[in-house]
Amino acid sequence: MEMPEPDATTIARRAAIIGVLKRIVPETSVIAEEEGLRAYECDGLTAYRQLPLIVVLPETTEQISQILKYCNEAEVKIVPRGAGTSLSGGALPLADAITLGLGKLNRILDIDYANRCVTAQPGVTNLAMTQAVESDGYYYAPDPSSQIACTIGGNVAENSGGVHCLKYGLTTNNLLGIEMVLMDGEIIRLGGKHLDSGGYDLMGVVTGSEGLLGVITEVTVRILAKPPAARALLIGFESSEAAGSCVAAIIGAGIIPGGMEMMDRPAIHAVEEFVHAGYPLDVEAILIVELDGPEEEVDFLVGRVDGIARQSGATSVRASRDEAERMLFWAGRKAAFPAVGRISPDYYCMDGTIPRHQLPIVLKRMAEASVRYGLGVANVFHAGDGNLHPLILYDANVPGELEKAEEFGAEILTLCVEVGGVLTGEHGVGVEKRDLMETMFTEIDLKQQQRVKCAFDPGQLLNPGKVFPTLHRCAELGRVHIQGGEMRFPELPRF
Amino acid sequence: MSLRASEIIRPSDSAELELLIGDALENRHSLEIMGAGSKRALGQIMDVDKIVSLSRLTGITLYEPDELVLSARAGTPLAEIEAALAEHDQQLSFEPPDWGALLGSDIPQSIGGVVGGNLAGPRRIQAGAARDHVLGVSMVTGRGEVVKTGGRVVKNVTGYDLCKLITGSYGTLAVATDIILKVLPAGEKVRTVLVTGLDENAAVTAMTEALSSPYDVSAAAFLPENLTGRSAVSYISDALASITAIRVEGPAPSVEARCSALRALLGTHGDVEELHFHNSRKFWQEIGNVTPFAEDAGAVWRVSVPPAAAAEVIQTIQDSADAEFYVDWGGGLVWIRLLNEGDDGGAAKIRGAIKTFSGHATLMRANADIRSQTAVFQPQATALEALNQRVKQGFDPANILNPGRMVLVDRGALDAD
Numbered sequence: 001m002e003m004p005e006p007d008a009t010t011i012a013r014r015a016a017i018i019g020v021l022k023r024i025v026p027e028t029s030v031i032a033e034e035e036g037l038r039a040y041e042c043d044g045l046t047a048y049r050q051l052p053l054i055v056v057l058p059e060t061t062e063q064i065s066q067i068l069k070y071c072n073e074a075e076v077k078i079v080p081r082g083a084g085t086s087l088s089g090g091a092l093p094l095a096d097a098i099t100l101g102l103g104k105l106n107r108i109l110d111i112d113y114a115n116r117c118v119t120a121q122p123g124v125t126n127l128a129m130t131q132a133v134e135s136d137g138y139y140y141a142p143d144p145s146s147q148i149a150c151t152i153g154g155n156v157a158e159n160s161g162g163v164h165c166l167k168y169g170l171t172t173n174n175l176l177g178i179e180m181v182l183m184d185g186e187i188i189r190l191g192g193k194h195l196d197s198g199g200y201d202l203m204g205v206v207t208g209s210e211g212l213l214g215v216i217t218e219v220t221v222r223i224l225a226k227p228p229a230a231r232a233l234l235i236g237f238e239s240s241e242a243a244g245s246c247v248a249a250i251i252g253a254g255i256i257p258g259g260m261e262m263m264d265r266p267a268i269h270a271v272e273e274f275v276h277a278g279y280p281l282d283v284e285a286i287l288i289v290e291l292d293g294p295e296e297e298v299d300f301l302v303g304r305v306d307g308i309a310r311q312s313g314a315t316s317v318r319a320s321r322d323e324a325e326r327m328l329f330w331a332g333r334k335a336a337f338p339a340v341g342r343i344s345p346d347y348y349c350m351d352g353t354i355p356r357h358q359l360p361i362v363l364k365r366m367a368e369a370s371v372r373y374g375l376g377v378a379n380v381f382h383a384g385d386g387n388l389h390p391l392i393l394y395d396a397n398v399p400g401e402l403e404k405a406e407e408f409g410a411e412i413l414t415l416c417v418e419v420g421g422v423l424t425g426e427h428g429v430g431v432e433k434r435d436l437m438e439t440m441f442t443e444i445d446l447k448q449q450q451r452v453k454c455a456f457d458p459g460q461l462l463n464p465g466k467v468f469p470t471l472h473r474c475a476e477l478g479r480v481h482i483q484g485g486e487m488r489f490p491e492l493p494r495f
Numbered sequence: 496m497s498l499r500a501s502e503i504i505r506p507s508d509s510a511e512l513e514l515l516i517g518d519a520l521e522n523r524h525s526l527e528i529m530g531a532g533s534k535r536a537l538g539q540i541m542d543v544d545k546i547v548s549l550s551r552l553t554g555i556t557l558y559e560p561d562e563l564v565l566s567a568r569a570g571t572p573l574a575e576i577e578a579a580l581a582e583h584d585q586q587l588s589f590e591p592p593d594w595g596a597l598l599g600s601d602i603p604q605s606i607g608g609v610v611g612g613n614l615a616g617p618r619r620i621q622a623g624a625a626r627d628h629v630l631g632v633s634m635v636t637g638r639g640e641v642v643k644t645g646g647r648v649v650k651n652v653t654g655y656d657l658c659k660l661i662t663g664s665y666g667t668l669a670v671a672t673d674i675i676l677k678v679l680p681a682g683e684k685v686r687t688v689l690v691t692g693l694d695e696n697a698a699v700t701a702m703t704e705a706l707s708s709p710y711d712v713s714a715a716a717f718l719p720e721n722l723t724g725r726s727a728v729s730y731i732s733d734a735l736a737s738i739t740a741i742r743v744e745g746p747a748p749s750v751e752a753r754c755s756a757l758r759a760l761l762g763t764h765g766d767v768e769e770l771h772f773h774n775s776r777k778f779w780q781e782i783g784n785v786t787p788f789a790e791d792a793g794a795v796w797r798v799s800v801p802p803a804a805a806a807e808v809i810q811t812i813q814d815s816a817d818a819e820f821y822v823d824w825g826g827g828l829v830w831i832r833l834l835n836e837g838d839d840g841g842a843a844k845i846r847g848a849i850k851t852f853s854g855h856a857t858l859m860r861a862n863a864d865i866r867s868q869t870a871v872f873q874p875q876a877t878a879l880e881a882l883n884q885r886v887k888q889g890f891d892p893a894n895i896l897n898p899g900r901m902v903l904v905d906r907g908a909l910d911a912d
Binding site: 112113114115116137158159161165166169170172173177182186188189190191192193194195196197198199200201202203204205207208209225226227228248249251252254255256293294295296297299300301353354355356357382385386387420421422423424425426427428429433437440441442444445446448449451452453454455456467477478480 | 520559560561562563564584585613615619620623624626627636638640641642643644646647648649650651652653654655656657658659660662663664668679680681683703706707708709710711745746748749751752753756799800801802803824827828852853854855856857872873875876878879880882883885886887888889890892893901
């Protein structure tokens with residue numbers, strides 16, 4: 001993975017930059033010693049590490065505005081960071097960039113039941129959003145698996161999902177408003193406690209922009225009343241095809257479960273050995289289907305899904321009888337990553353999405369590649385929306401094995417695109433999938449995306465080296481080409 | 496500039512459109528872009544050289560019910576898509592309204608127009624707007640380039656979500672040629688609980704209670720007594736009292752259980768009635784389609800505010816203007832008809848009333864005189880407006896696509912140019 005060449009003049013100005021930052025925030029909020037910087041050297045994609053130039057931990061929107069304004073004028077790069085749980089290297093530091101940590105902006109600002117929303121600073125964790133309203137019977141729906149640690153600001157930057165997003169949507173569908181600081185220090189508000197925008201849906205494009213368009217300083221999300229009941233079914237199948245057709249039959253019957261997860265044989269065995277969730281071991285795939293809603297609806301749908309599963313050739317169907325059993329069914333799925341961590345020194349978590357009917361082909365070709373690379377692979381799968389999480393097993397202490405795992409991963413993602421899917425369902429592009437972007441987009445597509453970047457950050461100082469495989473200068477992107485290559489309208493204003 | 500219908504250009508594929516825009520770019524011709532043309536009366540008055548219609552760019556190109564995905568060319572009539580979905584008991588869950596009667600058009604709207612305007616019906620509060628259901632778009636930008644964004648899967652965060660920018664941009668950034676949509680199962684059963692006789696304050700309180708309950712309400716509206724007579728549903732028109740309506744949808748046993756729970760919950764506010772399938776459908780179409788205001792003259796505004804602010808906004812407007820109103824989205828959407836709108840269509844009064852809240856007001860219907868001097872869409876703060884313009888320039892640097900449709904151009908400055 002190549003990152004843009006660090007700018008030597010910025011590195012040479014380090015002491016002066018530290019001086020300026022210490023005038024904007026308290027001295028203790030500027031981290032410049034190696035020991036302190038070490039804590040920020042990577043995010044959830046731990047294979048890549050880089051010490052940041054400086055870390056700054058502002059406490060107010062005003063301070064962020066001043067920092068960005070200064071950096072914009074002084075041409076210093078910024079890498080925004082929430083909790084650093086990104087699995088794609090979105091918060092990977094750069095040698096010539098300030099890492100702007102938002103952890104100190106960690107207050108919930110407003111709980112508004114009349115408008116059914118919560119406003120919080122970006123450093124509040126995802127789980128804390130739910131905890132703030134749970135005693136009153138509400139919750140915040142998107143629940144990425146890192147929800148104990150990941151922040152709501154990071155969720156907006158990555159458009160995070162979770163196991164419930166087929167029914168309840170991703171972050172973008174649950175977001176009402178944001179306050180953000182543009183690279184020139186300008187503070188803007190998008191959305192609010194109302195719905196939709198009177199102009200362009202800039203909030204929509206900022207959501208999932210991976211920290212490249214601005215720094216989010218406040219977030220308003222909608223909250224929902226907690227469903228009165230939830231029950232899960234644990235269903236075993238002799239083949240992943242049968243499990244896949246069961247998923248299609250459930251959706252075809254007009255049922256959108258609250259969660260629908262699939263695990264393959266290696267994942268089932270790793271998990272069962274670890275948490276003893278009672279998963280059947282004589283099957284090739286299991287499905288966990290959770291129905292939530294009013295009691296009458298849940299009971300009715302559990303019956304229907306049970307019937308559909310049996311018709312689809314399930315070898316075993318168990319419906320949770322109480323909350324403890326439901327939690328047990330989930331315990332295995334939720335422990336899938338650490339369980340795989342127990343059977344392999346390291347694992348590399350992938351995140352492609354495919355049209356669901358392509359699952360048998362993708363699993364077959366993944367198994368073939370697994371043999372070819374000599375690396376094991378376990379699959380957990382958000383089955384309802386086609387989002388695959390293959391876990392590639394490797395040992396980082398064996399020279400060359402990480403590179404092999406990455407190559408295998410790239411092959412899986414390319415395969416996802418080939419069968420009509422996409423590179424990432426919820427983890428983001430970051431640095432991890434940056435160089436694969438051209439498998440999905442043409443150069444023209446990518447240039448158009450970068451023109452949006454130019455509208456927000458013409459100096460390209462925010463999180464450079466992420467998402468886009470090739471950087472183009474905004475002046476170059478602004479030119480209009482017509483057939484023959486002649487440049488038109490040189491008199492028009494450019495940014 | 497007056498334009499004859501014969502001057503409408505109708506490209507039959509993306510390649511033709513690409514040539515057309517390339518040509519316009521070279522010759523600095525501005526283009527009015529429309530899907531079928533049903534919403535041409537919505538937006539600022541434009542001065543363009545040519546009109547481009549997508550009415551020949553039609554057809555469903557992919558529909559996989561089990562995958563919850565449908566793809567269609569931008570000019571495809573919405574009705575064709577809805578009919579195909581109905582065969583599989585599916586729907587566009589954002590419940591696109593038909594504003595034809597309100598805007599004085601009998602042209603069936605296209606999916607491109609639905610997406611271009613980011614339409615959303617009463618189910619907005621539960622299922623989102625068009626923006627939440629567009630998975631992918633192929634387009635030709637104002638640079639004359641073919642660009643695609645998104646994909647055909649329901650979960651995707653690869654690259655910037657340009658679908659969001661295109662949705663609701665009224666054809667001012669790019670011309671969509673193909674649109675990929677997320678589709679969902681339609682509720683097997685539909686029922687609406689009606690509470691009669693509330694004023695707007697009590698109605699918003701009742702709707703808030705319903706929406707805060709775990710009964711999965713899919714729509715909540717309030718129709719004051721003076722408007723009930725305009726409904727074709729006899730339960731409503733014969734009510735002789737205001738109507739607060741709460742809808743539930745889903746499997747039969749669930750709908751029945753939730754309906755009785757809601758009746759018990761709302762019964763404390765007033766008398767309770769129930770609408771079943773057909774009447775329910777008719778009623779919510781009227782709410783979404785702005786049927787109460789379709790027949791009569793006068794400026795019509797669509798005002799999006801925090802739901803709990805609705806009653807105060809209504810009172811402020813009624814204190815200073817002769818106005819009719821009704822409420823959708825549990826308070827979050829206020830429809831207003833001004834009886835004497837004045838030269839600005841009532842913009843100062845309406846936008847003044849929402850100033851202290853977050854929100855936006857759109858002038859949905861007004862004569863050309865008013866629309867040539869009043870901002871149809873909510874004016875943005877200076878920094879935000881500048882950002883919007885930079886985004887526009889990134890897609891359409893020569894300002895040839897629907898120029899000035901979303902932003903009021905200062906004609907004086909233009910003439911002096």
